[in-house]
Amino acid sequence: MKIVFMGTPDFSVxxxxxxxxxxxxxxxxxxxxxxxxxxxxxxxxxxxKEVAIAHHIPVYQPKKLREEDFIQAMETINPDVMIVIAFGQILPKRILNLPKYGCINVHASLLPKYRGAGPIQWSIINGESETGVTTMYMDVGIDTGDMIHKEVVKIEDTDTGGTLHDKLSVVGAKLLIKTLKEVAQHTAPREKQDDSLSNYAPMLEKSLGNIDWEKDAAKIELLVRGLNPWPSAYTYLGNKILKIWSATVIEETISGVPGEIVKKTKEGFIVKCGQKSLLLNEVQLQGKKRMTADAFLRGYDVKLGEILGRRC
Known part of the structure; x- marks a missing residue:
C-alpha cells in the first residue's frame, strides 16, 4: 500500500x-x-523527520493540518492509507476522508481506557497491572474510532514511563504491520468502543510531579515511576528542587509527619508519607547531577527531622 505516515516523537520511530x-x-x-x-x-x-531524511522520504511540516496547501498536497499524493501515531494534532475531515482505506492510529493503551495524550504515564500512576497498544480507524473524536486489534503488555513493578514507552513503541510497530495486512485483504475486524468504559489521560504538566507527602507512599512511588523520565516527580529540600528518580515503599511503622526525613540508611534516606514511608533511592538536587541517594548523603548534610516540600 501507498502510505503517508504522520508522527512526531521517539515513540513513532x-x-x-x-x-x-x-x-x-x-x-x-x-x-x-x-x-x-x-x-x-x-x-x-x-x-x-530524522528517519525520513535518512531514507530520502519527502517531509511535510504544516503548522496546521487545515492549511489548504497541505491538504492539496495530500490529495495529489492520494495515499491508500494514512498512519497516525503520536502526531499531536487533530485531523480535519478532509484528511480523514482522503485515503482509500482511511486513517489508522496506533494508540498506546487498551482502548477505550486512557484516551488522550498521556496514556503510558497515567497507566503507571494509576496503578494498572497491564496496558497495551490498540490499532484503530480514526474519526473526528479523540481516540474514539472503531478498534481493529489490541495487544496486552504487562506493567512490571520496575517499569517507568520511559521503559514502558519503549516496550509499547516496539509492540505498536509489529501490531500495525499485522493490521495493515488485514486491512488490505478486507479481513480486519472493526469493534466500536464502549464510551462508558473510557477515561481520559491528559497531557502531562510539570506541576503534576510536585509530591504531596500527605498521600500514601504507594501512590507516591507510582507517581515517581510514571513521571520518569519526564516531567519527573520532585519535592523541595530547603529552597532547592529535589527530583526523585527512584523510591521504595517501606512497610514498617515509623513515626513522623508527612514529608519528614525520619531515617538514614546505607541505601538512602526515608521520608514519612501520609501512610507508610518511602526510601528515596535515586535523587537529583537542583543544579547537580542525578545520583544514588547514598552518594547524595555523602556529599550533602541531610538532617533528620527536616521536612521536604515547599513551605509558605
Missing amino acids: PTLQELIGSEHEVVAVVTKPDKPKGRGKKVVCTPV
Missing part, C-alpha cells in the same frame, strides 16, 4: 522504521515543525 522495511511504500512523512531546543535554543527536527 519504530513504527516508521517497520513500515520502511516492509512491503509497503512510505511516500511521505508528516511531522510537526522544527523548533528550538535546549539552553542554546538550537533549532532541531523531530525524531520522525
Whole structure:
C-alpha cells in the first residue's frame, strides 16, 4: 500500500522504521515543525523527520493540518492509507476522508481506557497491572474510532514511563504491520468502543510531579515511576528542587509527619508519607547531577527531622 505516515516523537520511530522495511511504500512523512531546543535554543527536527531524511522520504511540516496547501498536497499524493501515531494534532475531515482505506492510529493503551495524550504515564500512576497498544480507524473524536486489534503488555513493578514507552513503541510497530495486512485483504475486524468504559489521560504538566507527602507512599512511588523520565516527580529540600528518580515503599511503622526525613540508611534516606514511608533511592538536587541517594548523603548534610516540600 501507498502510505503517508504522520508522527512526531521517539515513540513513532519504530513504527516508521517497520513500515520502511516492509512491503509497503512510505511516500511521505508528516511531522510537526522544527523548533528550538535546549539552553542554546538550537533549532532541531523531530525524531520522525530524522528517519525520513535518512531514507530520502519527502517531509511535510504544516503548522496546521487545515492549511489548504497541505491538504492539496495530500490529495495529489492520494495515499491508500494514512498512519497516525503520536502526531499531536487533530485531523480535519478532509484528511480523514482522503485515503482509500482511511486513517489508522496506533494508540498506546487498551482502548477505550486512557484516551488522550498521556496514556503510558497515567497507566503507571494509576496503578494498572497491564496496558497495551490498540490499532484503530480514526474519526473526528479523540481516540474514539472503531478498534481493529489490541495487544496486552504487562506493567512490571520496575517499569517507568520511559521503559514502558519503549516496550509499547516496539509492540505498536509489529501490531500495525499485522493490521495493515488485514486491512488490505478486507479481513480486519472493526469493534466500536464502549464510551462508558473510557477515561481520559491528559497531557502531562510539570506541576503534576510536585509530591504531596500527605498521600500514601504507594501512590507516591507510582507517581515517581510514571513521571520518569519526564516531567519527573520532585519535592523541595530547603529552597532547592529535589527530583526523585527512584523510591521504595517501606512497610514498617515509623513515626513522623508527612514529608519528614525520619531515617538514614546505607541505601538512602526515608521520608514519612501520609501512610507508610518511602526510601528515596535515586535523587537529583537542583543544579547537580542525578545520583544514588547514598552518594547524595555523602556529599550533602541531610538532617533528620527536616521536612521536604515547599513551605509558605
